[in-house]
Amino acid sequence: MEKKVQQYYKLKQKHKEMEKELAELRQEIVTYCNEQEKNDVEIGSYKVKLVTQNRKEYDDLKLYETLSDPEVWRMLSKSDSAKIASLTKLNVISEDKISHTYTLKTITLLQVDKK
Structure with missing residues (x-):
C-alpha cells in the first residue's frame, strides 16, 4: 500500500507541475493572439x-x-x-x-x- 500512496503522491506532484506549465503556455498563447489582434x-x-x-x-x-x-x-x-x-x-x-x-x-x- 505504501508504494501506491508513494505513486499517488508522485503523480499529484507531476499533475501540479503540468497544470502550472499549461497555465504559463496558455497565457503566452493568449497574449500572442491578443498582440496579433486575432481570435483564430x-x-x-x-x-x-x-x-x-x-x-x-x-x-x-x-x-x-x-x-x-x-x-x-x-x-x-x-x-x-x-x-x-x-x-x-x-x-x-x-x-x-x-x-x-x-x-x-x-x-x-x-x-x-x-x-
Whole structure:
C-alpha cells in the first residue's frame, strides 16, 4: 500500500507541475493572439482559437435578500450558476428580479486543434 500512496503522491506532484506549465503556455498563447489582434490563427500544423464567454458571478447575500421565498432558496442553498439558470429558464425565478445580484465576468477560452 505504501508504494501506491508513494505513486499517488508522485503523480499529484507531476499533475501540479503540468497544470502550472499549461497555465504559463496558455497565457503566452493568449497574449500572442491578443498582440496579433486575432481570435483564430494557424501556427504550424495547429489551429488556435480564442473564445470569449461571459459568466455570471452571484452575490449570495443579494441573491438571498431578493429570493425571500424560503422554498426557492432551499432549492439553491447557495448560488450555483447552473441551478439559477435552470430556475430562470423554468420561470421559477425572473431574470429581471435577480439582475442586480450578479456581475458578468468575461473569460477567454483557448482551443488548440491539430489541422
